[in-house]
Amino acid sequence: MAEFLLFASRYHFECQSCHFFNSPPRISKSSATDHHWIPLDIGCLKLNTDVTIEDGSLTVGIGIVIRDSVSLVLGCASVKIHWYFSPHVVELLALLEGLKFAHESGL
Known part of the structure; x- marks a missing residue:
């Protein structure tokens, strides 16, 4: 866990150093259009965390949901952590917990 927190802290720092806080957000014309969901390839899984x-x-x-290519829920879980991290680190922890859950569930 300590290695992951070090990785997450470094990753967070790198992400923040890439952002220009005083410049307006860039919105491309393509990002403003409707995007339709494309089903996953058969055999692929989708991990959602929040x-x-x-x-x-x-x-x-942390909430975790894993779905298959036809959107069937294969597993879901929730995790409570009694510690505070920055929002970026918490999002990374959610992904880590989701991957651990998928691995432990045999998915």
């Missing part, structure tokens, strides 16, 4: 940070506490909630 996080919530409780105001005034050191609690982070």
Whole structure:
């Protein structure tokens, strides 16, 4: 876990160093158009994660859902962490927890 936190901290720092905080966001014409969902290839899985940070506490909630190519839910889980990290690190932790869940579930 300590190695992951070090990796996440470095990754977060690199991401922040790439952003220009005083420049307006760039929106390309293609990003403003409707995009339709394209089904996954047969045999592929999709991992979705989401996080919530409780105001005034050191609690982070992580939600995990894994679906197959026809959108059937193969597994879902939630994880509660009693510690506070930056939102970027929490998102990375959610992905780590999702991958661990998929691996432990044999997916």
